Amino acid sequence: MENKRIGVMGGTFNPIHKGHLSVAEAAMKQFKLDKILFVTGGNPPHKKNLNILPAFARHKMVCLAVEDNENFVPCDYEVTKKTYSYSLETMKYFKKTYKDTAFFFIVGADSFHDLPTWHRPRALLELCTLLVYDRKGYDMKKDHDILKKEYYCHVDFIDSEEINISSSFIREEIKNGKDITDYVPEKVNEYIKRNNLYQPKDKDLKREIRKVLNKERYIHSLGVSNTAVKMAKIYNINTSKAYIAGLLHDCAKNLSKSKALQKCSDYDVELDDFERSNRALIHAKLGERVAAAEYGITDESILLAIKWHTLGRPGMTTLEKIIYVADVIEPSREFDGIESLRELAFEDLDKAVIECTKATIAYNEKKGKPVHPNAYELIKDLENKQQ
Ligand SMILES: [Fe+2]
Ligand SMILES: [Fe+2]
Structure with a gap:
């Protein structure tokens, strides 16, 4: 019945x-x-x-x-x-x-x-x-x-x-x-x-991203993009994907706190407890969704590279590792030891990821900031592979 x-x-x-x-x-x-x-x-x-x-x-x-x-x-x-x-x-x-x-x-x-x-x-x-x-x-x-x-x-x-x-x-x-x-x-x-959906987009992604980033962040994004393309050539992966992921990786970075939280709700971004209490981190996961909804990116590998560019994760793809490292070593960055890290980035990608992560941990510890558990898992994962 x-x-x-x-x-x-x-x-x-x-x-x-x-x-x-x-x-x-x-x-x-x-x-x-x-x-x-x-x-x-x-x-x-x-x-x-x-x-x-x-x-x-x-x-x-x-x-x-x-x-x-x-x-x-x-x-x-x-x-x-x-x-x-x-x-x-x-x-x-x-x-x-x-x-x-x-x-x-x-x-x-x-x-x-x-x-x-x-x-x-x-x-x-x-x-x-x-x-x-x-x-x-x-x-x-x-x-x-x-x-x-x-x-x-x-x-x-x-x-x-x-x-x-x-x-x-x-x-x-x-x-x-x-x-x-x-x-x-x-x-x-x-x-x-x-959310500015269905708006016509400039074919030139640089011009589009320039509209939403401040000058400093725009220069940084260009630096990440250029560095990522050079690395993609060394590690034999698609250079245009590296270019796009580099350019867009911080596309959600310059949003105000309230706008970022509104967008997290609009795009169903799931945050863990650590991300909720460290708001600076949410731009990566949110960036993945913004890139898909507002920049029409459908390529899963580009979206994942944006998503994991700050935290990294065990089992990262080559593109994810490249964006993760390029974010740390691009030309406008300056810190002690960066030159050797820049060399390492073009010689051994996994080691470069480990060293970038260690540098981030050291930086956070010095500032008394907590470190996301992903960082230690990532190092363990890559060190096991190196052995
Ligand atoms: Fe970022
Ligand atoms: Fe960045």
């Missing part, structure tokens, strides 16, 4: 908008649904660099958009999965999780039209009823007449007004400096504004 009726509204939500919400409300009423799950899609593996915000930012906007409606529930199943999840897998997961439940999969007339291109549509349609809403330029009833012959699908039509807004239209409006208040929930609008 299927006692419960749950709607499933999946999407990239890049960003979620009022059209999604009004369709959900109409479906809820018309089909007497108990609740609707808003399932934010993960980043599709083959669609990189298409102006799709990272999943953590898109999902956060979904959470903000539905937080005042107890029947609308944000679902991060596809976002937290390591691999890309098709609707079929997600629906199977829901079937297992919610017993005695009938599922209603809400889709636009545009994706309904493309049903034959979905991943195993027949298997999916055995698990749920489709609820289709009208989209400009599509004739959903005509499509149904054609599709039902081959797919035997249970389809109902949502009586909502034709939805004329789309996420791509909204992104375009933002790029053109237009106001999007009419199209997205207020909290989503504020989120987009305060």
Whole structure:
């Protein structure tokens, strides 16, 4: 017996908008649904660099958009999965999780039209009823007449007004400096504004980073970037990744304390106790998220190099080690012993990481500052490898 009726509204939500919400409300009423799950899609593996915000930012906007409606529930199943999840897998997961439940999969007339291109549509349609809403330029009833012959699908039509807004239209409006208040929930609008999302970016990353760093930090970042490129050549890794990671590694460094904390909440940055009490450290983990959301960086190795550039971690990649060391030895840095460290950086990368870490520990101890446990683990990890 299927006692419960749950709607499933999946999407990239890049960003979620009022059209999604009004369709959900109409479906809820018309089909007497108990609740609707808003399932934010993960980043599709083959669609990189298409102006799709990272999943953590898109999902956060979904959470903000539905937080005042107890029947609308944000679902991060596809976002937290390591691999890309098709609707079929997600629906199977829901079937297992919610017993005695009938599922209603809400889709636009545009994706309904493309049903034959979905991943195993027949298997999916055995698990749920489709609820289709009208989209400009599509004739959903005509499509149904054609599709039902081959797919035997249970389809109902949502009586909502034709939805004329789309996420791509909204992104375009933002790029053109237009106001999007009419199209997205207020909290989503504020989120987009305060984080400067979907803004057009200068192709020259140097010019972009110059806008958010003070002069000293900008010169330091150029130094890290140049040093990292030289090291990348020595250690045979991709120099353009080293260039980008070096340039962006401190992209969250010059934010005010309140802005940094707001962004940590906006981008779901998880901080450990040590980082919470040593605010100067949060710019690394936050920097990773800023680079993804605001600079469109999708390359995982660059993002990780930014994330671990201050603390390091056991099992660092070559790029992570290079940024970690370049941050300490770049030309504008000065301290006792830096010259020998600069030489070591081009001779033995692991030893250079160990020595940079020891220098940081010594510096902190001298100043009476606590040392993060990662530092000792990192040294132990690399010393074991050297033996
Ligand atoms: Fe830094
Ligand atoms: Fe730095």
